[in-house]
Amino acid sequence: MESKKLSFKEGLADGVPIGLGYLSVSFSFGIAAVTQGVSALAATVVSMTNLTSAGQVAGLSIITAAGTLLEMALAQLIINMRYALMSLSLSQKLDTGFTTPHRFLAAFGITDEIFAVASGKPKEITPSYMYGLILLPFLCWSAGTLLGGIAGSVLPEMLRSALGIAIYGMFIAIFIPPARKSAGVLVTVIISAAMSCGLRYIPLFSHVSSGFAIIICTLAASAAGAILFPRGGQKEAEAE
Amino acid sequence: MTTSIVAYIGVMAGVTYLVRMLPFVIFRKKIKSRFVKDFLYYVPYAVLGAMTIPAAFYSTGNVASASVGIAAAVLLALKNKGLLAVAAAACIAAFAAELLMKFLLV
Numbered sequence: 299m300e301s302k303k304l305s306f307k308e309g310l311a312d313g314v315p316i317g318l319g320y321l322s323v324s325f326s327f328g329i330a331a332v333t334q335g336v337s338a339l340a341a342t343v344v345s346m347t348n349l350t351s352a353g354q355v356a357g358l359s360i361i362t363a364a365g366t367l368l369e370m371a372l373a374q375l376i377i378n379m380r381y382a383l384m385s386l387s388l389s390q391k392l393d394t395g396f397t398t399p400h401r402f403l404a405a406f407g408i409t410d411e412i413f414a415v416a417s418g419k420p421k422e423i424t425p426s427y428m429y430g431l432i433l434l435p436f437l438c439w440s441a442g443t444l445l446g447g448i449a450g451s452v453l454p455e456m457l458r459s460a461l462g463i464a465i466y467g468m469f470i471a472i473f474i475p476p477a478r479k480s481a482g483v484l485v486t487v488i489i490s491a492a493m494s495c496g497l498r499y500i501p502l503f504s505h506v507s508s509g510f511a512i513i514i515c516t517l518a519a520s521a522a523g524a525i526l527f528p529r530g531g532q533k534e535a536e537a538e
Numbered sequence: 539m540t541t542s543i544v545a546y547i548g549v550m551a552g553v554t555y556l557v558r559m560l561p562f563v564i565f566r567k568k569i570k571s572r573f574v575k576d577f578l579y580y581v582p583y584a585v586l587g588a589m590t591i592p593a594a595f596y597s598t599g600n601v602a603s604a605s606v607g608i609a610a611a612v613l614l615a616l617k618n619k620g621l622l623a624v625a626a627a628a629c630i631a632a633f634a635a636e637l638l639m640k641f642l643l644v
Contacts (some may be wrong), residue, residue: 325627330597340543347551352585355602359593367549371621374553377585381554384560385580386569398563405559410582456640459598460633462605466594467628473586474615486580490587493637498592515588516581523580524573 303393304421309430316411317434321442323351323383326464328446328456330355333462334362339448345443349436353377355465360509369509376513384413400425407432482527490519598632604637607632 324345331341336358348354352400353374360370382508385408389401396404405423412431416423449460477484506514598604608618610631614624 319621322625327627336543340547344547344550347547348554350554352582352589353550353554355589356585357546361543361546364541370546370549371553374550375557377581378554378557380578381558383569383575385558385560389562393610400564402559404571405562406555408558408562444633456636457633458639460603460629460636462599463594463597463604463607463611463628463632464625466590466597467607467625468621469586469590470594470608470628471613471615471619471621473583473590474612475618476583478616482580483583486583487587490584491591494588495592511586512588516584519561519584519587520577520580523584524576527576528572529576529579 303395304424304427306426306430309427310434311430311434312415313412313431313434316415316431317438319411320435320439323465323468324439324442325446325449326461326468327351327354327358328443328448329450329458329461330446330465331358331443332438332447332450333458334358336361337338338444338451342440342444346436346440349407349439350378350381350435355373356509356512360507363508365507365509369507373509373513376516380410381408381413384408384410388413388417388423391417391422393424395424396428397425400428404432407436409435411435427534480527482523485526486519486523489522490515492516598636600636600639603632606635612639 323422327345328338328341331344332338336344341358344354344357350408355375356377357370360373385405388408392401407428412435416428419427448462453461473483473487477487493515494511497506497514503511569578594625595601595604598607607628611624611628614627619627
């Protein structure tokens with residue numbers, strides 16, 4: 299058993315598959331942004347400063363609907379709240395070299411995928427490894443957004459409108475496989491989607507903006523999932 | 539529209555960073571509450587459900603072509619195809635549906 303600490307290079311290598319995956323998702327985010335009237339440059343700045351998919355798409359809809367900043371802050375808080383749990387979990391297995399300044403910096407790059415890879419490592423996480431792991435996904439996420447934004451601006455209308463569905467295709471690909479395996483995930487998605495439709499189509503709720511709709515659906519459906527389908531000891535087993 | 543794009547992006551980035559940073563820097567204990575853990579586990583799926591439905595049906599500017607695209611995506615996702623394959627299938631199916639409709643309606 300080697301006792302060498304995790305290196306920057308090792309992080310870079312682990313980041314390659316994540317980066318490749320991010321290219322396509324951010325590309326479709328770029329297209330979605332320009333389709334909704336947000337410039338490619340603004341979309342790229344959003345990607346460079348947020349590095350998250352769901353929160354950015356929700357943010358986009360709040361910007362185009364001219365929502366309030368409070369709505370934006372709440373939506374980001376709730377949609378990205380899962381990162382707090384991931385940060386918390388990851389903070390338990392950091393190398394002693396992970397000083398507070400490093401924590402401030404590396405925290406920026408905690409995403410679903412980066413967390414999953416880092417927490418799956420059998421060794422303690424060093425700052426170098428973490429930066430290596432974050433670098434390529436960050437570059438790919440930013441570049442993909444810019445390319446998508448540019449492509450979205452120059453493609454003919456019919457092609458662009460067909461590409462507008464890409465990001466939803468990815469969302470579907472993310473939640474359907476786990477929903478098949480877990481009744482809790484399935485029910486959570488169904489409740490959330492049903493509520494989302496209700497808020498959109500029932501005239502009584504016509505004043506609820508898209509950002510708040512996502513907040514309400516997320517809180518209610520996640521709570522319902524946690525109450526109806528508690529996950530027992532699974533989580534602990536996973537975290538080890 | 540009075541709120542500037544810079545303000546929106548600033549709030550987005552600030553909140554997202556704080557959510558990631560605060561637990562990473564401050565807290566050193568594990569979450570004990572099972573409910574909170576389970577709740578957080580389900581959050582991404584709830585977000586995706588609410589964001590996808592019904593918005594996906596309006597994503598191409600035409601409910602019919604979007605429905606075809608969604609059907610294609612669901613079909614491939616059920617077969618556990620990757621993100622890129624599912625997204626591409628949704629686009630191609632939606633595009634084909636739009637071509638077909640244009641053809642029939644002319």
